Amino acid sequence: MANKLTSKKPLFGNRRSHSLRATRHAQKPNLQQIRLEDGTKVVMSARELRTLRKVSSKKRMLLKLQK
Numbered sequence: 001m002a003n004k005l006t007s008k009k010p011l012f013g014n015r016r017s018h019s020l021r022a023t024r025h026a027q028k029p030n031l032q033q034i035r036l037e038d039g040t041k042v043v044m045s046a047r048e049l050r051t052l053r054k055v056s057s058k059k060r061m062l063l064k065l066q067k
Contacts, residue, residue: 001041002006002042003040003041003043004043005042005048006044006045007041010026010027010044011026012024012025012026030046031043031045032045034049
């Protein structure tokens with residue numbers, strides 16, 4: 001079982017037909033299950049995953065420059 005890191009929940013709204021009839025609709029978050037370097041599985045949103053990869057690549061680059 002993967003740990004859930006995000007607090008994102010579905011957004012609810014209405015779909016509107018041509019006759020303006022309203023039916024409920026849910027927009028679900030883009031949750032992805034990934035495995036971290038230490039082997040643990042986590043569930044996070046695609047946006048959080050993008051940010052995590054961006055920050056970790058910058059951190060690696062800084063470590064290389066310090067050596």
